[in-house]
Structure formats: C-alpha cells, structure tokens
Amino acid sequence: MVKKAGYEPRVEAREYWEGLKESKLRIQQCQSCERYVFYPREFCPHDFGKLEYTEVSGRAKVLAHTIVEKTAHPAYAAHTPFVMAVVQLEEGPTMMTHILDIAPEEVRTNLEVEITFNHSYDLEDPLPMFRPVNR
Amino acid sequence: MSLRGKAAITGYGETAFEKNSGKNIFQLAAEASVHAIKDANLEKSDIDGIITLGPLSIDARLNLPFAEFLGIKATLVDEVSVLGASAGYALKKAAEAIAVGAAKNVLVVGSDINILKERSNEIRPFLQDYETPYALTPNNAYAMAANLHSELYGTTFEQRAKVAVDQRYNANHYDGALFGKKTMSIEDVRNSPIISSPFHLFEIVSPCDGAIAFIVSLGEDARKITNTPVFIDGAGFYNGHLTISQSEIFTNGVTTPIKKAAEIAFEMAGITTDNVDVLGLYDCYTIAVILTIEDMGFCRKGEGGRFVQEHDLTFKGDFPVNTSGGQLSVGQPGDAGAMVNIVEVVKQLMGRAEGRQVKNCEIGVTNSNGGYFSTECTLVLRRGN
Numbered sequence: 154m155v156k157k158a159g160y161e162p163r164v165e166a167r168e169y170w171e172g173l174k175e176s177k178l179r180i181q182q183c184q185s186c187e188r189y190v191f192y193p194r195e196f197c198p199h200d201f202g203k204l205e206y207t208e209v210s211g212r213a214k215v216l217a218h219t220i221v222e223k224t225a226h227p228a229y230a231a232h233t234p235f236v237m238a239v240v241q242l243e244e245g246p247t248m249m250t251h252i253l254d255i256a257p258e259e260v261r262t263n264l265e266v267e268i269t270f271n272h273s274y275d276l277e278d279p280l281p282m283f284r285p286v287n288r
Numbered sequence: 289m290s291l292r293g294k295a296a297i298t299g300y301g302e303t304a305f306e307k308n309s310g311k312n313i314f315q316l317a318a319e320a321s322v323h324a325i326k327d328a329n330l331e332k333s334d335i336d337g338i339i340t341l342g343p344l345s346i347d348a349r350l351n352l353p354f355a356e357f358l359g360i361k362a363t364l365v366d367e368v369s370v371l372g373a374s375a376g377y378a379l380k381k382a383a384e385a386i387a388v389g390a391a392k393n394v395l396v397v398g399s400d401i402n403i404l405k406e407r408s409n410e411i412r413p414f415l416q417d418y419e420t421p422y423a424l425t426p427n428n429a430y431a432m433a434a435n436l437h438s439e440l441y442g443t444t445f446e447q448r449a450k451v452a453v454d455q456r457y458n459a460n461h462y463d464g465a466l467f468g469k470k471t472m473s474i475e476d477v478r479n480s481p482i483i484s485s486p487f488h489l490f491e492i493v494s495p496c497d498g499a500i501a502f503i504v505s506l507g508e509d510a511r512k513i514t515n516t517p518v519f520i521d522g523a524g525f526y527n528g529h530l531t532i533s534q535s536e537i538f539t540n541g542v543t544t545p546i547k548k549a550a551e552i553a554f555e556m557a558g559i560t561t562d563n564v565d566v567l568g569l570y571d572c573y574t575i576a577v578i579l580t581i582e583d584m585g586f587c588r589k590g591e592g593g594r595f596v597q598e599h600d601l602t603f604k605g606d607f608p609v610n611t612s613g614g615q616l617s618v619g620q621p622g623d624a625g626a627m628v629n630i631v632e633v634v635k636q637l638m639g640r641a642e643g644r645q646v647k648n649c650e651i652g653v654t655n656s657n658g659g660y661f662s663t664e665c666t667l668v669l670r671r672g673n
C-alpha cells in the first residue's frame with residue numbers, strides 16, 4: 154500500500170478526502186462569486202469569498218496529457234504506460250489525474266471524461282481518476 | 289525604479305560539474321565563491337552581502353551557515369527560494385539591494401548536489417497533496433506542455449531535438465560540460481528511450497553536483513573593479529502559479545509567465561528583441577527553450593518550433609543560445625541550474641568565451657525558470673565599455 158504524501162493534515166480539505174471515500178467528488182464553491190474552486194482553500198482565490206463544499210458532476214475534459222512510460226512511484230511503476238492528464242471539470246476548476254479505460258495513444262485534448270474510482274492501482278486513499286464518457 | 293547602470297557583475301567563479309564530486313554543498317559553494325571574489329580582484333573584506341539559492345538536496349537554508357563557513361560578515365545575508373528561477377532572481381535581488389544602498393559587493397552563489405544521490409525531505413505543500421499522488425514529476429508536467437504545443441501548433445520532434453543537438457555542438461567546444469566529449473545527432477535523440485511522451489531521454493536535463501558564484505557590485509564602482517563589467521540593465525520576475533494543475537498555460541495557448549517577466553526586463557533595459565546578441569535560456573527540457581523564444585517575443589506564439597528549425601542556435605549561428613551547451617549538456621545542479629545559462633552569457637559579454645566567443649556581443653538576455661513554468665526571471669545584461 155502506498156500512503157498519500159500529505160505530511161501536514163489539510164484540515165481545509167477534509168471534506169474533499171471524506172467525499173472520495175464515498176466515491177463522491179465534493180469541491181468548494183464560493184458563496185459570493187459562485188465560482189467553483191479546486192484544490193481546497195481557506196478563502197476563494199478569486200475574491201476571498203466564503204467557501205462551502207458541494208458535490209459536483211464529475212464530468213470534465215482533458216486539457217493536456219502525457220503517456221508516462223517510466224515512473225519510480227511505487228503505486229504506478231507496474232502500470233506503465235499510463236496517461237497522466239490535467240482535466241478541467243465541467244464546473245471550471247482544473248485538476249491532476251490519470252485517464253483510464255482508453256488506449257493511451259487515443260487520448261486527445263478536449264476528450265470528454267468522467268470520474269471513476271474503479272482501477273487496479275494499490276492506493277491507500279481513494280483518488281479521483283477519469284475515463285472517457287459514452288464508451 | 290529602473291536598475292539600469294545601478295549594478296554590474298564584476299566576477300564569476302565555478303566548480304567542476306560532476307555526477308559525483310565527493311564534496312558537499314558548502315564545499316562546492318565555497319570553491320565557486322572564492323574563485324568569484326578572486327576573479328573580481330576583490331578581498332574577502334570587500335564582500336558585504338551574500339545571497340544563496342535555496343537547494344534541493346538538503347533541508348536547510350544555506351545563507352547564514354554559508355556566510356559563517358566562508359568567513360564573511362555582511363549587511364545583507366539572504367536566501368531566495370523561487371525554485372529554478374532562483375539564479376536570476378538572486379541577481380535581481382542583489383542589484384536591487386545595491387541600488388538602495390544595502391550593500392556594495394554582493395556574493396550570489398548557487399550550489400547543489402545531484403538530486404539522484406541526495407534529495408531533501410522538505411514538505412512541498414499542495415504539490416504533494418494533489419499532484420505527487422498521481423506520480424507527477426517535472427518530466428510529466430513539461431511533457432504535457434510539449435504535447436499540447438504540438439497539438440495546437442504542429443511543433444515536431446525534430447524541432448525540439450534540434451535544440452538539444454545545437455546545444456550539444458556548443459558543449460563539444462566547452463571543457464566544463466558534463467557531456468562535452470559526446471557528440472549528438474537528431475537520430476541519437478530519437479533513439480533514446482521515451483520517458484514521458486513526447487520526451488525522449490536526451491531532451492531531459494541530467495542532474496549533477498556543482499556550484500557557480502557571481503559578484504554583483506555597485507555600478508559606479510564597477511569599472512574601477514574590472515575592465516569588463518556586465519551591467520544588470522533589466523530584471524523582471526513573475527510568479528504565475530505553483531502547481532501545474534493550477535497553471536493557465538493549458539488554457540491560454542501555452543503562454544508562460546516568461547511573457548510578463550521578459551516584458552518587465554526588456555522595458556526596464558530599454559531594449560527590444562532586435563537588440564539581443566546572445567541568449568542563455570533555461571533548458572530543463574527542449575520545449576522550455578522553444579516556449580521562452582516565443583514568450584520573449586522573438587517570434588509569434590506557436591512559431592517557436594519553426595524558429596529553432598530555421599535558425600542556427602550554435603555559437604557560430606545567427607541566434608546563439610546556450611553557447612556552452614546549456615543545462616542539457618553541461619548538467620543541472622538542482623535549483624542552481626540557471627546559473628549555467630547565465631554564466632555563459634556573462635562570459636560572452638566579458639569577451640571570455642574562448643573558442644565559443646560570439647563577435648560584437650553587447651546585449652545578452654537570460655531566463656531562469658522554476659517549477660512547471662511557475663516562476664520566471666528574465667535578466668537583460670549589457671557589456672560595460
């Protein structure tokens with residue numbers, strides 16, 4: 154099992170991590186400008202507004218990606234090649250992830266994806282991964 | 289406030305760059321520093337400021353321990369920690385400190401140990417919470433930028449590889465380069481394994497042990513100190529983001545914070561791209577050089593691949609970049625890596641680049657890049673006549 158690397162407890166992110174344990178993607182939304190925010194913050198990075206957690210759709214599109222051929226990370230070393238990507242959630246925020254359930258060379262910018270928690274990685278804590286929609 | 293004429297580099301010093309020097313970070317820093325102080329014909333007692341670069345290899349600030357280790361008491365003892373942009377940023381801070389009278393001769397030193405041998409356990413907030421758990425390393429972040437640049441603008445492998453190949457030609461004429469004795473062709477780059485698409489191994493820097501130091505002196509004293517001062521005429525810094533997933537580069541056509549850093553530096557120095565004779569551009573990966581050329585305005589966005597294909601980047605060429613080989617061929621001592629790009633431009637402007645000397649070199653531009661196109665510092669350097 155591979156422990157996630159956060160050495161300092163991210164108190165502001167507790168609801169995000171708790172959501173993942175229930176296979177839900179819960180991120181923050183600003184109560185003044187209404188923009189969604191990821192990763193979790195103390196105040197809205199756009200206007201310092203108050204943030205509240207809310208569950209979001211889990212739908213996103215690929216902004217950029219790479220096919221990882223070599224990694225020293227113990228959770229993934231046996232799973233190369235895999236696709237690492239930055240995706241943009243339908244609600245706006247961007248996040249790091251992997252794109253699963255597709256031939257790596259078929260991934261393109263703007264590919265529509267949805268969140269998945271089904272994967273064969275040996276992770277101690279659940280992490281949101283994404284897969285193509287309508288497949 | 290403009291820095292024009294306020295401060296100048298009056299000396300530099302280097303250690304050998306080696307995979308395993310057998311020395312520690314303070315020994316290397318001391319060696320480069322003593323060389324730099326002697327190079328400027330200054331005495332230990334003339335140095336009244338020290339700025340160190342935050343290291344990657346140990347969990348420590350270097351500034352106070354190093355000042356004591358070297359035996360210098362100063363009115364300015366600082367450390368900058370803006371990742372790979374620290375080299376340019378430290379020189380900028382030195383010039384600014386001199387401009388306001390905080391010191392007269394500042395020792396700026398970057399030293400680090402091969403991160404494959406030693407790596408600090410420093411907490412890296414947010415990066416390690418939201419990105420490292422997906423196995424992200426710099427290889428992957430820069431690879432994403434390179435992939436997107438190819439998708440949007442058609443930038444090719446051959447164009448990226450040419451950056452590494454031209455720089456290797458330069459390194460073949462520089463004794464201090466880690467890979468100076470090995471020649472390299474486009475086919476050699478193609479035959480090196482893919483690490484993270486689209487990058488082949490030979491498009492990626494190689495970490496090493498090493499240190500480089502500069503002396504930055506009060507502008508009005510500079511010509512008394514040396515016949516060949518190099519003035520820091522423009523300096524611009526911009527911090528766009530920290531983590532790659534929060535970067536705007538994937539939604540703005542792969543435009544990096546270099547654009548803003550360079551605008552500030554060029555305006556301060558009163559120059560345009562037409563005035564630049566030699567460049568030292570941060571080259572952790574081939575794509576970094578291409579994006580820097582675009583974002584500094586030497587060509588339009590998206591045309592950087594074609595630009596490097598159409599221009600000769602060697603010291604003999606029409607657009608000399610990283611004329612000692614850059615970090616790709618000389619080696620990368622942690623976050624001090626940009627010192628490699630900068631010191632070569634300083635040598636060119638001082639007329640001390642030996643067999644690599646570019647003729648009639650008056651204006652040099654350097655860029656130091658940190659994180660994932662996160663922190664950027666552009667310097668405009670001018671030969672003092």
Ligand SMILES: [Zn+2]
Nearest residue numbers: 183186197202
């Ligand atoms: Zn807000």
